[in-house]
Amino acid sequence: MAIQSWTGYCTNVHAGANLEQTQQNLITHASRVQQILGREQPLGVGLWLSNSTAQSLIEPGKLDEFDQLLHENQWIPYTFNGFPFGDFHKSIVKHDVYLPTWWQPERLAYTKNLVTILDRLLAPGEEGSISTMPIAWGTPGPSEDLWSLAVQNLLDLVQHLYDLEQSTGRLIYVCIEPEPGCLLDTTEDVIEFFQQRLFPAGNAERIRRYLRVCHDVCHAAVMFEDQLSVLEKYAQAGILIGKVQISSAIEIRFAELSEKERHAVLSEVAEFAEDRYLHQTTSRDASGTLRYFDDLPFALQEASQTLPEQETWRIHFHMPIYLDQFGLLRTTQSHIHDFLSEIRNHPEIRHFEVETYAWGVLPKDLQHNELAEGIAQEIHWLRQQLTHSKQV
Numbered sequence: 001m002a003i004q005s006w007t008g009y010c011t012n013v014h015a016g017a018n019l020e021q022t023q024q025n026l027i028t029h030a031s032r033v034q035q036i037l038g039r040e041q042p043l044g045v046g047l048w049l050s051n052s053t054a055q056s057l058i059e060p061g062k063l064d065e066f067d068q069l070l071h072e073n074q075w076i077p078y079t080f081n082g083f084p085f086g087d088f089h090k091s092i093v094k095h096d097v098y099l100p101t102w103w104q105p106e107r108l109a110y111t112k113n114l115v116t117i118l119d120r121l122l123a124p125g126e127e128g129s130i131s132t133m134p135i136a137w138g139t140p141g142p143s144e145d146l147w148s149l150a151v152q153n154l155l156d157l158v159q160h161l162y163d164l165e166q167s168t169g170r171l172i173y174v175c176i177e178p179e180p181g182c183l184l185d186t187t188e189d190v191i192e193f194f195q196q197r198l199f200p201a202g203n204a205e206r207i208r209r210y211l212r213v214c215h216d217v218c219h220a221a222v223m224f225e226d227q228l229s230v231l232e233k234y235a236q237a238g239i240l241i242g243k244v245q246i247s248s249a250i251e252i253r254f255a256e257l258s259e260k261e262r263h264a265v266l267s268e269v270a271e272f273a274e275d276r277y278l279h280q281t282t283s284r285d286a287s288g289t290l291r292y293f294d295d296l297p298f299a300l301q302e303a304s305q306t307l308p309e310q311e312t313w314r315i316h317f318h319m320p321i322y323l324d325q326f327g328l329l330r331t332t333q334s335h336i337h338d339f340l341s342e343i344r345n346h347p348e349i350r351h352f353e354v355e356t357y358a359w360g361v362l363p364k365d366l367q368h369n370e371l372a373e374g375i376a377q378e379i380h381w382l383r384q385q386l387t388h389s390k391q392v
Contacts, residue, residue, distance in 0.1 A: 004126065005350040006078040007382055008044020009033070009375050010245070012357045015089035019056040022049060023069060030075055032372035037379060042074040046353040048081040048088065051106070054113040063120045070121060077121045079243050079351045080130045082114050083177060089360065094278050094295075098182065101136035103149035111174060112160055119170050127171040129243040129351045131214035134176055134184035135193075141183070147197065154211060155202045161210040175214035175242035180222045180280035180316055181294055187220070187230045191237045212242030216355065217339055218249045221332035222282050222314045224290060227339040231346065243351035244339070246382055248323070250315040251330040254308040255286070262307055265328040266300065272317050273297045274361045280316040283308070318358045319366075320374055322381040326366065340389040352386065354378045 014025035026045070034043045049057065057063055070077055084097050085107070100106040111132060118128040135150050136142060142150070157174060165171050176193075178184045184193055190213060198207050213234060220230055234241055252269060254262055272279065279296040293299040296315055314332060324333045343349065356378060359371055368374040 006044040007352045010046040010355040012048035017050040017087040036376035046079045082130045098137040103146045108153040134182040175212045177214035212240040216245040218247035221335040245355040248331045252313040286310040
């Protein structure tokens with residue numbers, strides 16, 4: 001039986017860090033998304049389950065009930081987002097989303113619980129993916145002892161996934177997701193981690209099968225990485241991309257604006273400097289030199305002293321993927337097009353997930369009257385792009 005490709009949306013867009021809220025979110029929002037898109041085909045859902053939700057689900061009987069809910073509504077849980085551990089919609093998340101780290105046992109235990117749940121929910125013969133954080137936030141850097149603990153925890157996970165496939169035939173892989181500001185925030189960082197730390201410590205062939213990469217298009221764009229080069233570098237290193245998060249960042253091209261417009265665009269982007277999430281910002285000048293800010297307010301503070309002229313800014317704020325421009329601000333939507341233009345040459349990449357989790361903190365004029373309308377528009381747009389990419 002052929003393994004299917006899936007496209008859907010990540011449920012980390014919904015507030016709710018316990019099982020009851022998770023189920024209600026699906027009933028309220030996923031049902032409406034499906035109604036808008038049409039019920040002719042199942043709806044892919046990239047489930048986000050907090051640690052407390054995952055612990056609740058593995059209690060006797062809970063998984064059967066949850067599986068029945070998904071099955072009755074034709075919601076296909078092909079992938080999990082295992083990055084946020086706790087409440088992803090509390091008033092201030094910021095750096096808390098990077099805890100626990102991969103050298104802490106809680107991260108390993110949480111991920112193993114997700115493996116157990118995904119194995120139970122997937123249809124026979126289907127393979128599943130789980131995205132996870134890129135070890136830890138980047139500063140301060142860990143000691144060698146902590147690096148070693150992280151590697152050992154990941155090798156423990158590899159053994160767990162290997163044992164699962166040997167006993168049941170089920171293939172599940174965990175995908176490390178590079179993110180700006182983290183220990184692994186570029187393609188080169190990920191490749192170096194695999195080649196210098198993971199492969200020497202274990203069975204390289206087995207590691208390649210069960211540890212893969214989650215490529216977030218927005219994250220790579222913020223780091224000014226070329227999307228096609230990303231695909232090429234991972235392929236040359238023999239590292240598989242297990243899932244792709246289709247997402248788009250904010251971009252400002254100061255060189256294309258008048259002085260008056262530069263002042264105005266800074267006022268526009270200041271609306272996105274909200275308190276809940278980090279919005280890492282990278283600036284590239286005319287010479288190609290990159291400067292990095294941990295959060296958008298730091299970049300704005302400097303810009304208030306010296307008005308940018310020849311720079312391009314890219315901001316980690318997940319924008320609706322169907323948007324190319326709004327006001328004087330642009331998005332990195334073209335990077336999605338670039339990535340998808342090559343996807344027909346990578347049939348091994350089967351899991352695509354819209355991950356616009358920031359709907360709730362978007363300026364009001366970019367929001368829909370109903371959250372499901374925005375999600376459905378994104379999924380429809382992505383389906384169209386994927387169809388076109390495979391036909392070209």
